[in-house]
Amino acid sequence: MNSFEVIGGKKLSGTIIPQGAKNEALQIISAVLLSPEPVTLGNIPDILDVNLLIELLADLGVSIDRQERHTATFRADNVNIDYLNSDAFRKKSGRLRGSVMLAGPLLARFKKAFIPKPGGDKIGRRRLDTHIIGFEKLGATFNYHPEDGYFHLDASNLRGTDMLLDEPSVTGTANIVMAAVMAKGKTTIYNAACEPYLQQLCKMLNRMGAKISGVGSNLLTIEGVDYLGGTTHSMLPDMIEVGSFIGLAAMTKSGIRIQGAGVEHLGVIPEKFKQLGIRLDIQGDDIVIPEQDIYEIQTFLDGSVLTIYDHPWPGFTPDLLSIVLVVATQARGSVLIHQKMFESRLFFVDKLIDMGAQIILCDPHRAAVIGLAREQQLRGITMSSPDIRAGVSLLIAALSAEGKSTIQNIEQIDRGYQYIDKRLIALGADIKRI
Incomplete structure (x- = not known):
């Protein structure tokens, strides 16, 4: 130590x-899973939490060209979904609370996800209810498996809906937005978080082809699309x-x-x-x-x-x-x-x-x-x-x-x-x- x-x-x-902003980076890097095309990110903070998330993506099969420590191009065109159910993923993702941000894009594009019990800081209760309830309202189902400490989620038929969040959770809002961008129909999220980092995520997704309006407010409207393309983005x-x-x-x-x-x-x-x-x-x-x-x-x-x-x-x-x-x-x-x-x-x-x-x-x-x-x-x-x-x-x-x-x-x-x-x-x- x-x-x-x-x-x-x-x-x-x-x-x-x-x-570069840590809290933005964890959302933005997770979002690269939404597209099979190259996504180039700049001003990436070179810190343990972010590097661990990048390692997780590489283990999932995402190709990563890290030109230097603060710039990288990600391409999620050959993702190995079976890795999500491995002991290796369980151990590594359990060390990082930010790994929960992978769930939204995985549900949107690959129809299933696994969420470990939260890791990270010991600063008190950090519940996942906002994430799980939001996914459920979009049509996902989940089961908690106490033997491995995982929430197993299935989203074979995500559909847009109206929802009122019980708290304006930043990570919860980001996760639900990433799941909703490829759901069928329209989703409205009221009492959404509107931090600058959440605004950055929405702007990046719109550049990729998403249809999100209300960015910067606590009412987001999302029209689902079938495909998202590549883009470039720089962290605040x-x-x-x-x-x-x-x-x-x-x-x-x-x-x-x-x-x-x-x-x-x-x-x-x-x-x-x-x-x-x-x-x-x-x-x-x-x-x-x-x-x-x-x-x-x-x-x-x-x-x-x-x-x-x-x-x-x-x-x-x-x-x-x-x-x-x-x-x-x-x-x-x-x-x-x-x-x-x-x-x-x-x-x-x-x-x-x-x-x-x-x-x-x-x-x-x-x-x-x-x-x-x-x-x-x-x-x-x-x-x-x-x-x-x-x-x-x-x-x-x-x-x-x-x-x-x-x-x-x-x-x-x-x-x-x-x-x-x-x-x-x-x-x-x-x-x-x-």
Whole structure:
């Protein structure tokens, strides 16, 4: 197991370019199964989760020409469906929650799919109900096989229908959209997710010949087609990385330029960091964070304590709440962090408390942060990364802390952030991978 050894307290400076979006890549790469023609993808993030999904496609028989680490051409003209029922697929797909995204395109084109029990982060309940119920409404049948932990789905006769999702799940919406694009007739999906990454998927499918309208809204209308062709597509910059770098700059009192941040796709993210008192200068598609000794958390207009919570797009993404929480520990003022979606995502705060942060974990979903206003620096400790976002949050805390920190289980960080140590070293960070 690898670890990061971090010497904190150093100011960083320079320019950093965000990677391609992880959450978009898992959807887009799965969608190549919908066509036997070549699909060329660019700005692919070179991270463990994405590389594992690409390996799964290769094992399924998809030919892959990876011109370089961030560009590849996929051709799914010789898919081996029998591999889906093998022990090898079961073991590999069970390690990656993103493998559930293969189900929609497999049902659409090959009429059957297998979904493993969710893998990935240990951040709480991550149910598959939205996916399964959506497939059922399109005419698929499923059986759960406890002996192998798999949902076995059959879709010999997919037909369009009207559906109202019980939650605007991003992966659920994407999976249902990919199944519906080749179903007979019209499908309407109400309460659909409308994140930029879902919009990107719909635009790519339309270029392949799909007929999806309402893109960007929570009501999608899909006219089924018989065939989808090839296309080219490039991933957006990863908004979670952008937010992480904003938080990193603030915590380490550093001046950093985030180049090509995809500003028009960030929604309320810049505003939420401004509510923490962080100054941002948007220059074209770049975000410049100047050196700032003190940042002060705003209050609501009536003077009450600020609450920052996650909400479906265009609300604030839950993936950045861990970053916001860490950044708030050195601010002046207090904030209540309310993580609605995942009941285990705030449990990493015990490490921050050990580092000297003032945090009250109210319950599994809420944490009150009393900012130290730089009067007391966090201190380095040995800790373990429980999930991708908490791992990077702890890395940011370590970079701002006094002394040496050791972060174990950094494979969790590598799942979502490419070459993070090398990129931060280029800004002046003192990190060793051991």
